[in-house]
Amino acid sequence: MRFIIQRDRLVQSVQxxxxxxxxxxxxxILTGIKMVATNEGxxxxxxxxxxxxxxxxxxxxxxxxxxxxxxxxxxxxxxKFFSEIVKKLPKDIVEIEVENHLxxxxxxxxxxxxxxxxxAEEYPLLPQLSEENIFRVPTDLLKAMVRQTVFAxxxxxxxxxxxxxxxxxxxxxxxxxxxxxxxxxxxxxxVETENTDHYNVVIPGKSLNELSxxxxxxxxxxxxxxxxxxxLFKAKHLLxxxxxxxxxxxxTSRLIPTDSKTNIILNTKEFLQAIDRxxxxxxxxxxxxxxxxxxxxxxxxxxxxxxxxxxxxxEVQSQSIEGEDLKISFSAKYMMDAxxxxxxxxxxxxxxxxxxxxxxxxxxxxxxxQLILPVRTY
Amino acid sequence: MRFIIQRDRLVQSVQxxxxxxxxxxxxxILTGIKMVATNEGxxxxxxxxxxxxxxxxxxxxxxxxxxxxxxxxxxxxxxKFFSEIVKKLPKDIVEIEVENHLxxxxxxxxxxxxxxxxxAEEYPLLPQLSEENIFRVPTDLLKAMVRQTVFAxxxxxxxxxxxxxxxxxxxxxxxxxxxxxxxxxxxxxxVETENTDHYNVVIPGKSLNELSxxxxxxxxxxxxxxxxxxxLFKAKHLLxxxxxxxxxxxxTSRLIPTDSKTNIILNTKEFLQAIDRxxxxxxxxxxxxxxxxxxxxxxxxxxxxxxxxxxxxxEVQSQSIEGEDLKISFSAKYMMDAxxxxxxxxxxxxxxxxxxxxxxxxxxxxxxxQLILPVRTY
Numbered sequence: 001m002r003f004i005i006q007r008d009r010l011v012q013s014v015q016x017x018x019x020x021x022x023x024x025x026x027x028x029i030l031t032g033i034k035m036v037a038t039n040e041g042x043x044x045x046x047x048x049x050x051x052x053x054x055x056x057x058x059x060x061x062x063x064x065x066x067x068x069x070x071x072x073x074x075x076x077x078x079x080k081f082f083s084e085i086v087k088k089l090p091k092d093i094v095e096i097e098v099e100n101h102l103x104x105x106x107x108x109x110x111x112x113x114x115x116x117x118x119x120a121e122e123y124p125l126l127p128q129l130s131e132e133n134i135f136r137v138p139t140d141l142l143k144a145m146v147r148q149t150v151f152a153x154x155x156x157x158x159x160x161x162x163x164x165x166x167x168x169x170x171x172x173x174x175x176x177x178x179x180x181x182x183x184x185x186x187x188x189x190x191v192e193t194e195n196t197d198h199y200n201v202v203i204p205g206k207s208l209n210e211l212s213x214x215x216x217x218x219x220x221x222x223x224x225x226x227x228x229x230x231x232l233f234k235a236k237h238l239l240x241x242x243x244x245x246x247x248x249x250x251x252t253s254r255l256i257p258t259d260s261k262t263n264i265i266l267n268t269k270e271f272l273q274a275i276d277r278x279x280x281x282x283x284x285x286x287x288x289x290x291x292x293x294x295x296x297x298x299x300x301x302x303x304x305x306x307x308x309x310x311x312x313x314x315e316v317q318s319q320s321i322e323g324e325d326l327k328i329s330f331s332a333k334y335m336m337d338a339x340x341x342x343x344x345x346x347x348x349x350x351x352x353x354x355x356x357x358x359x360x361x362x363x364x365x366x367x368x369x370q371l372i373l374p375v376r377t378y
Numbered sequence: 379m380r381f382i383i384q385r386d387r388l389v390q391s392v393q394x395x396x397x398x399x400x401x402x403x404x405x406x407i408l409t410g411i412k413m414v415a416t417n418e419g420x421x422x423x424x425x426x427x428x429x430x431x432x433x434x435x436x437x438x439x440x441x442x443x444x445x446x447x448x449x450x451x452x453x454x455x456x457x458k459f460f461s462e463i464v465k466k467l468p469k470d471i472v473e474i475e476v477e478n479h480l481x482x483x484x485x486x487x488x489x490x491x492x493x494x495x496x497x498a499e500e501y502p503l504l505p506q507l508s509e510e511n512i513f514r515v516p517t518d519l520l521k522a523m524v525r526q527t528v529f530a531x532x533x534x535x536x537x538x539x540x541x542x543x544x545x546x547x548x549x550x551x552x553x554x555x556x557x558x559x560x561x562x563x564x565x566x567x568x569v570e571t572e573n574t575d576h577y578n579v580v581i582p583g584k585s586l587n588e589l590s591x592x593x594x595x596x597x598x599x600x601x602x603x604x605x606x607x608x609x610l611f612k613a614k615h616l617l618x619x620x621x622x623x624x625x626x627x628x629x630t631s632r633l634i635p636t637d638s639k640t641n642i643i644l645n646t647k648e649f650l651q652a653i654d655r656x657x658x659x660x661x662x663x664x665x666x667x668x669x670x671x672x673x674x675x676x677x678x679x680x681x682x683x684x685x686x687x688x689x690x691x692x693e694v695q696s697q698s699i700e701g702e703d704l705k706i707s708f709s710a711k712y713m714m715d716a717x718x719x720x721x722x723x724x725x726x727x728x729x730x731x732x733x734x735x736x737x738x739x740x741x742x743x744x745x746x747x748q749l750i751l752p753v754r755t756y
Contacts (some may be wrong), residue, residue: 081658081687088655110693111655116686277466277489280459308494309459315488 001073005057006066007089009107010042013055013358014239015084015134018044019210020053021079027124032076034123035096041067046079051207052126054239055212074120075104082106085113088107127230127241135169136192139219139235145176145185146208148187148341148368153205154180156343164202169193169226177252177279183334184252184371185341199226207231207242214240221263256359256371260350262326264300265319265363268347271300272299272339274314278302279332281312289375290331296326304332319346328354329377338370379451380475381415383435384444385467388420391433392461394616395424397588398431399457405502409452412501413462413474419445423504424457429585430504432591432617448475452498453482457653460484463491505608505619512548513571514599517613523554524586526565526746531583532558542580544627547571547604555630557581561712562630562749563719570584577604579628585620586607592618630692634737634749638728640701642678643741644694646725649678650717652692654681657710659690663738666710667753672703683709706732707755716748 016281017033025031025048032198034045041058059206075098086094089108097105102117112322137145154162159181166177175188211233215222216353223234233240282288282304290304298318305311329350351358360372395411403409403426412423419436436444453476466473466487475483480495484604508650515523524543537559539695544555553566564606589611593600603648611618653668659668660682668682675697722740729736737749 078687084658085655085690088651090651090655111652111690112692113659113688113690115659115688151702159417219591220518274468274489276462277491278466280462280466281493309456310491310493312489312491314490343458 001035001037001075002070002095003042004070004095005042007086007092009057009066010094011086013042013044013057014086016055016214017044017053018079018083019214020046020048020051022048022357023080025049027074029118029122030124030343031079032118032123033079034076035118036071036074036120037067037072039069039072043070045123047124047126049124050204050243051210052239052241054126054241055095056237058237060154063369073098074119075102076106076123077115081115086113095336110123126239127227127232128231129227129230129241131223131225131232133197134194134223134225135174136221136223137174137189139215139217139222141189142222142233143212143215143217144176144343145187145189146212149176149178150205150212151341152178152180152183152185152370156180158164161202161245161247161249163206164204164245164249164330165208166200166202167226167231168198168200170198171196177216177249178250179255180252182331182373183338184255186256186369186371187337188367200217200249201226201231202245202247203231203242203289204245211240211242214238235311239328246365255357256369257350257352257357260323260352262294262295262323262351263322264321264349264351266316266347266349267319268298268342268345270316271347272336274302274316275332275335275339278304278312278314279336281306281310282332289329289331289377291327291377293327326351326354328358329375330358330372331375334372338372341370379413379415379453380448380449380473382421382446382471382473383420384408385436385464385470385472386547387444388472389464390675391420391422394592395422395431397592398424398426398429400426401458403427407454407496407500408502409457410496411457412452412454412498414452414498415445415447415450417447417450419447423501425450425502425504428582428621430617430619432504434614434615447700451476453480454496454498454501455482455493459493463493473502477483480742482694497736498668504617505605505610507603507605507608507610507619508654509603509610510576511572512601512603512612513552513569514601515569516550516596517569517593517595517600519567520600521590521595522721523552523565523567527554527556527563528583528586528590529715529719530556530561530563532747534558539580539623539625539627542577542582542623542627543583543586544580544630545604545609546576546578547643548576549574555627557628557630557633557749560709560751561562561716562633563716564630564634564747564749565692566745578627579604580623580625581609581610582623589618589620592616632748633735635730635735637729638701639728640672640699640704640729642699642727643697644678644725644727646720647716647722649694649725650714652694653710653713653717654679656682656690656692657714659684659688660710665756667707668710668713669705669707669755671705672699687704704729704732707753708736708750709753710746712750716750720746721746 036043091109095107104115104117106113126343168175174191225232279288280291293301300316346363392498414421469487475487482493482495484491553567603610656668657666671679678694682691724741
């Protein structure tokens with residue numbers, strides 16, 4: 001294998017596939033990056049066996065020569081060293097050559113690195129997915145849907161299925177749901193599907209977080225392929241594979257209250273800042289619980305009290321309070337997470353009593369909903 | 379105590395004095411910030427008993443009212459909570475009032491915090507320094523002198539005196555020296571002294587690092603007072619006290635070679651980058667040792683080799699090589715630290731053989747010198 005490549009493109013691709021490489025792997029070759037040079041260009045692959053990322057660098061793009069292949073071939077190089085080396089090479093052009101015994105030379109200007117490579121034949125193959133059923137989602141929408149749900153997955157392995165986000169596709173609509181059993185995040189949107197198939201899968205939260213980091217905002221669309229145990233996200237020159245979680249996701253539809261006794265409309269930012277302040281003096285051990293009470297004249301009081309430190313009382317002027325008066329306690333952290341995930345300047349909160357789950361959504365928007373279970377303190 | 383204050387000024391002062399507050403202290407009251415309101419303004423103090431920082435906020439500055447004192451007094455508030463609270467207050471104006479039993483109320487807009495305070499009488503007093511002998515250093519020069527020496531202090535407590543920087547004042551000149559016995563950093567400069575006194579003290583490296591962070595680049599001068607066991611840095615509205623290290627600093631003057639057998643002039647940045655690349659494949663356990671050899675035609679070769687990973691060879695074109703040919707090995711980390719501390723585009727390196735300490739300085743500049751002990755590998 002021998003090729004000459006633009007350094008910046010190589011650095012970008014290495015950074016992308018590095019997101020899948022773990023230093024804590026039981027399969028030693030997965031600490032490496034696989035590089036394959038064909039007559040079309042160079043393909044890099046990184047994987048931790050849960051997530052696999054493939055980045056392709058074409059010979060030519062928009063009339064610019066990016067890679068010049070001298071001799072096709074393949075190699076696996078230690079990701080930790082290879083990624084640091086390419087970043088620090090002195091010139092814009094890099095030559096990579098595999099010599100005898102998998103010895104790989106990386107040349108740029110007067111710098112010459114010799115790295116011990118591994119046989120690319122021993123690198124695990126990526127899953128082969130039948131790409132019959134593809135649906136498309138605009139990149140910015142996909143990133144928003146991930147951001148607005150993935151924070152609510154469980155971080156505990158007691159119920160592994162809850163560490164993922166439930167993705168359902170039905171009648172041209174994608175629904176994403178995440179819950180750690182104390183709160184739930186829900187987001188739906190129309191997507192472009194080519195057929196009437198429907199899916200119901202659970203994607204690991206970690207995979208979605210990595211996907212979000214790697215997706216280029218300049219790309220218009222991401223194509224998505226779902227199979228029985230894998231999901232593939234396809235962007236330009238980039239393939240992102242994730243395994244799916246096995247098991248049935250709980251039916252969450254009955255968790256969301258259908259009626260409400262108190263409805264409050266608040267400015268999202270003012271409310272978020274008041275919760276943030278009240279959480280400062282809320283005890284850590286109890287998930288920063290704050291109290292929320294309706295007062296007269298549309299005022300909402302947020303307070304917390306930890307006798308050994310002190311107490312805080314804050315007031316927020318609501319736009320409207322409809323229905324019964326209310327005193328309720330909840331986790332400040334869950335509330336701040338939920339408010340940050342909402343879009344729009346105003347939030348509508350619907351309560352059905354101090355002991356019942358309550359939910360928030362932007363005004364006049366049914367596509368997103370954040371639900372929180374209260375904490376019993378009153 | 380009761381006063382009304384501009385939030386931004388309070389936030390700034392709290393952040394400054396926080397730099398001296400440690401959460402790991404054996405004196406519980408030192409986890410707090412002392413606040414004293416007099417008819418002139420408000421003084422905040424933070425201390426970990428090694429470093430103490432005092433920040434004064436005057437009632438009025440440049441015609442602007444900053445503080446309105448309603449009732450003089452004093453209190454100590456938990457630094458961790460107080461600093462978070464002031465940052466997140468909703469309005470530009472804050473009212474602070476001590477009520478009964480040291481209960482302190484912090485009000486801003488509709489937010490009201492009640493914090494349990496401590497009696498300011500129990501807070502340790504700051505050292506009283508006789509300010510007879512003051513010398514002045516421009517702030518940017520002081521920060522440069524700290525930055526160019528403090529990195530070379532020892533991080534090990536085997537010889538505690540080496541964890542500090544040796545400051546000497548003599549004949550209107552300040553000399554700063556730091557060494558961890560593997561390398562040495564030296565910097566001197568003329569300073570404004572009012573008399574013919576001389577000093578020879580050792581200031582803890584940690585104190586100098588904190589001082590650098592806190593000094594405002596907009597201030598022209600810092601006044602320095604040195605006593606037997608304390609040093610005080612005075613900037614506008616800011617006092618920074620540090621204890622001195624006890625013991626005699628070793629005589630380092632004989633460490634610096636007076637002759638040289640090989641003199642090389644290199645572009646500092648090119649050389650630094652080559653060392654950085656060579657260090658990538660140098661073994662961690664041996665302080666990233668790299669080899670340095672003179673070749674023909676004024677070329678310097680930098681290389682390293684770790685058989686299980688690979689090797690790297692880099693070349694740098696020198697401006698001149700005078701004297702004997704040389705092969706020498708040294709810590710890449712020490713070399714990079716030293717090169718980053720130097721000023722100027724070019725560096726002159728003087729060697730007296732592969733086993734002898736060598737030193738670097740900017741071309742035509744005797745005010746700064748970086749010395750490194752080689753490693754025996756050839």
